Amino acid sequence: QPAAEPQEIKVGLLHSLSGTMAISEVTVRDAELLAVDEINRAGGVLGKKLVPVVEDGASDWPTFAEKATKLIRQDKVATVFGGWTSASRKAMLPVFERYKALLWYPVQYEGLESSPYIFYTGATTNQQIIPGLDYLKEQGKKKIFLVGSDYVFPRTANKIIKAYAAANGMEILGEEYTPLGHTEYSTLVNKVVQARPDVVFNTLNGDSNVAFFKQLKSAGVTAETMPVLSVSVAEEEVTGIGVDNIAGHPVAWNYYQTTETPANEAFVKAYKAKYGAAKVTSDPMEAGYNAVYLWAEAVRKAGTTEVEAVRKAAPSISLDRPEGKVTIDGDNQHTYKTARIGIIQPDGLIKQVWDSGEPIKPDPYLKAYPWAAGLAAS
Amino acid sequence: MTAVVNQLPIGLSIGAVLLLVALGLTFTFGQMGVINMAHGEFIMAGAYTAFLIGDLVLALPAAFLVAGIMGLILERAAVRHFYGRPLDTLLLTWGVSLVLQQLARDLFGAPNVQVPAPSWLAGGVGILPYNRLFIMALAVAGVVAVWLYLNRTALGRRTQAVVQNRRLAATSGIDTGRVDMQTFFIGSGLAGVAGVALTLIGPVGPGLGTYYIVDAFLVVVAGGLGQLRGAVLAAAGLGLLNSYAEFWSDASLAKVIVFAVIIAFLQVRPQGMFVLRSRVLT
Amino acid sequence: MRDLIRRNVPFAVVAAVALVAAPLLLEPFRLGLLAKYLCYAIVALGIGLAWGKGGMLTLGQGVFFGLGGYAMAMYLKLTEAGPGGLPDFMVWSGVEELPALWAPFASPVLALAMAVLAPVALAVVLGTLVFRQRVRGAYFAILTQALAAALVILLVGQQGLTGGTNGMTNFFELFGQDLAEDSTQRGLYLVTAGVLGVLYLATRQLVNSRFGRLLVAVRDGEDRVRFLGYDPALVKTVTFAISAGMAGLAGALFVPVVGIISPALLGVVPSLELVVAVAVGGRHALAGAVLGAVVMGYAKTAFSERFADGWLYLQGALFILVMTLAPKGIAGLLGRVRRARTA
């Protein structure tokens, strides 16, 4: 029988609410919920309300795959926003491809991927790592020490950095990895101090950053003597690390709470109103917040939530978001993003000191960079 | 070369951290036969106490109390049903640890919090920052206190009597229930103290305990279950091993090397560094 | 004879439900989850044997599970490898030539054999080393836990060889069957259930045999057993190896069922979760171990679906309650009810 058109659209939010990753992912989920709220208040999509279905990925990659399946097959959601770690995305990817469903992934990552069923709203390497290196080069930093957590993103990032360095006359003095969750950095700090680099390129993840910066500081290293450029430390983490320990060090992102756009002013205000004045906004949160808007826009344009139609409608969508103009790239379903370097301020916020001027076209396989030719085989 | 020399004090300071986190564990393990997997979360409780109080020195006794009382509650509510079944307590307390982690996440939020280090700990001598020296001093003080308690006080003797023969202790006039509570209180309290110290060098968040618990157990095992001097030597040994292994390879490999060395070591000394021999068959 | 029938009635009922009713009644997604629980149940069976009967609390069973899983995953990856015969993750890790270690896994027979034999071999080596030195009880537990931690670090560090933290995923077919098909998944479920059933019967037989009695004796008085002329180290090593082999087989089944293997599945926490499941089910009875794995697996799914934010409390509370109120687990509780009825 012709069932009455449902008056709501279910969307899945799949992040780690427990386990080690909860520290980061909960805030992204919050930002996505905010977007859902705002859209609903503005009348919803295609005249229907969005109903978020929240699941916990529990910091466990197979659980992400299981919950993704559940959202698609059981709840029949129109799309899913979720994931943080590359591993969780890799685990979900086959599920979305198998069931031809859509995932919106909001975090900067190592690139070398472009699934037809994933939209990437965070930066790929040429929108964060490479601009970071460009900045260091401009600053005249020549000797680099690489410090990272032992997983895909840092290893890939460092490969790119090494290729870049080779092509730009920079020198890599050391490359060190520590297990995720590592907290004892005295040996590593000793190695770094002995090597005397101009700058440390830091791809450590999560809690390790706290230990690293605390122990670096007490070893007497300061941002003046040896700056540490981080690509996984955002406003959210700064409080936990302790402003004293990290103020003055540079970071590379596409968005800061201080980014001056009208959309951001509204975003920060709405976020603080909903979750508390003490809360800060950060790049991945903004990317997650954007994802919901980008999807909604695509649905409006397609006139349906049907996946293939949405995919077809999405390219060329361009919105003014807190970080500025964001456009979905038709080639690889990533987004155009502006790269920004910021310096951590004593108040815990990040002040932009450099930007790429305009949104950079995403290039997950670094095809446009001759020096990166050997990096991505396929 | 200086780098190699530097690793020596670094190794010792790593050892001090290990000792501090393992001390309470050795205590409850050695004195009660309880393998407390929630130890890590008592450490976390200590760290959060420091966060709430905001002053490191005041936080030390407060954290001892807070973690100790949590231990007391755990002991009365659950652990006491499990005496004589150490492997069961391991699982039980693990369940408790999961709940405590989630509780911390809900109470203090998922992100890390920051405990400001006192200004008098800024700076250092040679390669060792003052905060590392502070931790080393705290570890030494902890060991001395535990040793005195066990060997120089009537309470300590009573504690030993209960672990060695519970039923006999009861029929010798010892209030075993009270001794259990005291022991668990002290062991958990020591975890709280360790937690305060760790705020100086690491993250303060819901996951804090999980980062240290496996290493702490390795110290306990290598030292000989519940053996104070064993724990001291094992912590120092593992600290040095860690520091040099990481220096010459990397942090990941160092962990694997440490494990291999421990297995090899147990081939030579199966019951750990020091063994309490007894004639009783098991 | 009558006794034989009576003893096997519960088993037959459960088997009928599992093999006939479940595939008919459950949606494919739910059936897939059930297949996953059954994989865990196979590991749990091994833990029930090693811990419940043999007193060896192994907190590193994930290691063996993982070895089996990786062996299977390597085979699956090789059957669908892209250009140059390289699996996808090797390509993006910059590996240019297939590592020699991988070569044998192109053969399904070898891969399956490795899934069982590699865990068995590791268990034999570790068992011989530690049991001969009379390392036991809490020592053994903590050592196996450290083993799990160490293996995870090793796997994560060898990204080009193992896929690092990501592990391996994105499998398409198994023995020519499309893994995305519901019928393939149903088939996998039936195979898993069948393997579990057969292993259960075999383990039960073993436990009721003289060897089973010897094992209990070793658990309760290892030193005394020496004076009865047996070598407890041998008995324990054999048992440990059997349980490791089961875990390996479970891992091999798990990979096509769930579609991923990663270090996250074999570290300290998942290993502990399995032991906890056995404790909840009741480690003194093999059926308890199996039951525990299914119940805890289901509880985790159910709680986390219903209470995405606070499910850990429920999971923890369930576990703590069972441990405190029913030290012998659900099986012990059921046994008590049955005895009370017959008495």
Added chain:
Amino acid sequence: MLELRDVRVEFDGYRALDGVDLTVPEGELRFLIGPNGAGKTTLIDVVTGLTRPVAGSVRFAGHDLVGRKEHQIVRLGVGRTFQTSVVFEELTVLENLDLAAGFRRPLWSLARRRRGVSDAVAEALARTGLEELAERSAGVLSHGQRQWLEIGMLLAQRPRLLLLDEPVAGMSGDERERTGRLLTEIAADHTVIVVEHDMEFLRRHASTVTVLHEGKVLVEGSVEQVSADPRVQEVYLGRRPSDAAVGERS
């Protein structure tokens, strides 16, 4: 049969055995007495591989026992009981005995279920009078019943050399009598060493007695000789003349 030469055992510097020489020929029932702490149990421990001597040799039926593992020594035909009995509480009495009888089977053959009761087990049951309790789990046995089970397990092993550490402690008079007869019977074709403090028991069943004192052999001889020895009276039997001392049993 059993030959100890100059055996020395030290525990953290304490000399528990200080050069013991002992020869027990085949088919003898030898009693070992001596003050508490003289080293009797230690001596049994040395023979059965539980304790390693720092010096000296232990030979049994042509084999050197020092350095062998406990279970290997058992396989050579040496069995023992413990002063504090250790039985497997979760197994039934029958299963305890069956386990003791089964060590000669290859490990894989143990994977089959036990069917019926083997001769060795049946005999052990009969001799220890535990038939009634056969299906009970050993955990419910009283102290004395455990002592019997321990003896039964030793019998079921069918060893050539039996070492019993205070087998009748905690037994009532009748049971001592039964044990004594049993031991005499076994000694017909086995070598048996019994550690006991019960002089009345010795008087009834012992032929040769070795007295250990402070880790050395003090005297060796018949019960009469030994109890008449003033040194033995001094360190072991006590002031009263022996027959007025402890002895009469319920």
Added chain:
Amino acid sequence: MLLSVNGLESGYGRARVLFGVSLEVEPGRLVCVMGRNGVGKTTLLNTVMGVLPATAGTVTFDGRDVTGLKPHERVRLGMGYVPQGHQCFPQLSVLGNLLVTVEAAKQPKEAVDEALDLFPALKPMLRRSAGHLSGGQQQQLAMARALVTRPRMLILDEPTEGIQPSIILEIEAAIERLHAAGLAVLLVEQYLDIALRLADRFLILDAGRVVRTGDSEELRRDDVRRLLAV
């Protein structure tokens, strides 16, 4: 009446071992409990001490109902217990064993010296780990440990088991002296002659029930002795 036990029942799990045992010990009297292996002697003493809960019946000590008290509370009221099977705190020194007990019972340290005077064999080994002592030495230690609590009644479970003859004589003499000094004793003993020499009264258990009571003279009667035979 110092100790009176009334209709006591207890057991292990669902297995009942004692079926309504009653007995009385007057101040300064020595009562000997006898019976074959496994009749429940140890179970009786354990229940009297509160190690096992009584499922029915009462235990009254010195006019006070102690049935619900914990073992250590009974010790502090003056019940000293030496369990069967020479038990000790193996990793404490001999002196440590005595000290921990004397402290727990809140008695002065002199009590230790008094106890050591009764068991001089322990004096040279005060610093050694109790777990390393021989069985007989441990049994003496156990007796000494019970005495340092300065009990008003001593409860002994086969104290002579595994002890060399000369020390049995000493223990017997010690019990006799303590008894003469007014200490009440509840003794489980297999050596009939010791029972004969020491006991004021005896009581024979069979299958968890008291089948006979009487004074020591009666113990010599053959029909009584038959109760003890297998």
